[in-house]
Amino acid sequence: MSEKEKTCQTRWLKTNEISMKEYRKALEDAASLLRDGELVAFPTETVYGLGGNALDAEAAAKIYSAKGRPSDNPLIVHISYIDMLEPLVEEIPSVCRRLAFEFWPGPLTMILPKSDQVPMATTGGLDTVAVRMPAHGVALDLIDTCGLPLAAPSANRSGKPSPTRGEHVYHDLQGRIPMVLDAGAVEIGLESTIIDLSRPEPVILRPGKITYDDLKPFVPRLKEYHHPSGREIERPKAPGMKYTHYAPEGTMIMLPLHVEDDFFRALESKEKTAILASTEKIARWRRFCPDVTWIALGAEDDLDSLAHNLFHALRQCDLLDMETIYIESFSEDGLGEALMNRIRKASSCPLLIEKQ
Numbered sequence: 001m002s003e004k005e006k007t008c009q010t011r012w013l014k015t016n017e018i019s020m021k022e023y024r025k026a027l028e029d030a031a032s033l034l035r036d037g038e039l040v041a042f043p044t045e046t047v048y049g050l051g052g053n054a055l056d057a058e059a060a061a062k063i064y065s066a067k068g069r070p071s072d073n074p075l076i077v078h079i080s081y082i083d084m085l086e087p088l089v090e091e092i093p094s095v096c097r098r099l100a101f102e103f104w105p106g107p108l109t110m111i112l113p114k115s116d117q118v119p120m121a122t123t124g125g126l127d128t129v130a131v132r133m134p135a136h137g138v139a140l141d142l143i144d145t146c147g148l149p150l151a152a153p154s155a156n157r158s159g160k161p162s163p164t165r166g167e168h169v170y171h172d173l174q175g176r177i178p179m180v181l182d183a184g185a186v187e188i189g190l191e192s193t194i195i196d197l198s199r200p201e202p203v204i205l206r207p208g209k210i211t212y213d214d215l216k217p218f219v220p221r222l223k224e225y226h227h228p229s230g231r232e233i234e235r236p237k238a239p240g241m242k243y244t245h246y247a248p249e250g251t252m253i254m255l256p257l258h259v260e261d262d263f264f265r266a267l268e269s270k271e272k273t274a275i276l277a278s279t280e281k282i283a284r285w286r287r288f289c290p291d292v293t294w295i296a297l298g299a300e301d302d303l304d305s306l307a308h309n310l311f312h313a314l315r316q317c318d319l320l321d322m323e324t325i326y327i328e329s330f331s332e333d334g335l336g337e338a339l340m341n342r343i344r345k346a347s348s349c350p351l352l353i354e355k356q
């Protein structure tokens, strides 16, 4: 970013390395920026969010501009207690109350018809609004302190993997926003599950840590767009779904479930090539191909770790200027559905390894 494009100094504050008194002061500073229509990045349990006052069209416009995001891609509004929901929506259906009680604070975003108080700038021109209550102490403290619902998309530059650590946010947005609250690595590392409750038959628009099976008992008419295989079986009509995300700079290719040694022979002494895989696969595969860069995502059966490490690994590939990135395919069970959904979105040509 050139000096000219930088609009402000970014204060990067590590909330785990300060006293309670300093933390409260930081929250006050952040809250006063937000009340003035400025932006503050903060951690949630899913990924870091770039927050602005959800009721202020100008703050929403600043979010789009800081991210370089198309302004018809709607923002998720974050709240810290249930009474904050009422003014944002036309009405609260009973299924929404039930899901909120069961899964909030947590990685579930619900879409409902919006009230007049929420500007179209926040919802990307839609008459619905996406809302969630994040399960992270700093996010909840910040929203409590400023008393505002915060529109907060992932705090990355548009097209980059979502940020899972404070330094990812600083790397993407320094000079563009006044403050980053950094509480270290987030817990989950993939974005929230999105359920659209604005239609007669609710649908899952984005898979996440909370799965179809988790939601189904509370939403009898629930439809899913995502087949258990993780592949979309029908394209959602919501305008917010038309943008791709999460892509690293290099070409990313998903490996088939069973990789054969021809593949490694073809890769011999390829520079600027990375392979992202489980620790077990790396221990075996690296013996066949010493020259590529190996990046471990976690143990094969530990979906939580694989999800937690994915976006950081994609960013490492960018930092290392990797031109080609191969990635292992994982189980689609539970969180695996969301993991494979993000891997597919980041991949330029899924499952295309031609035999030579």
Ligand code: AMP
Pocket: 073, 074, 075, 076, 111, 123, 126, 128, 129, 130, 152, 153, 154, 191, 192, 194, 205, 238, 239, 240, 241
């Ligand atoms: P992010 O906050 O970066 O994880 O992205 C927010 C995503 O939420 C958008 O890209 C949309 O896919 C989705 N979203 C937010 N609001 C709505 C809405 N009103 N209708 C449909 N999708 C939405």
Ligand code: MG
Pocket: 153, 154, 162, 245
């Ligand atoms: Mg995003």
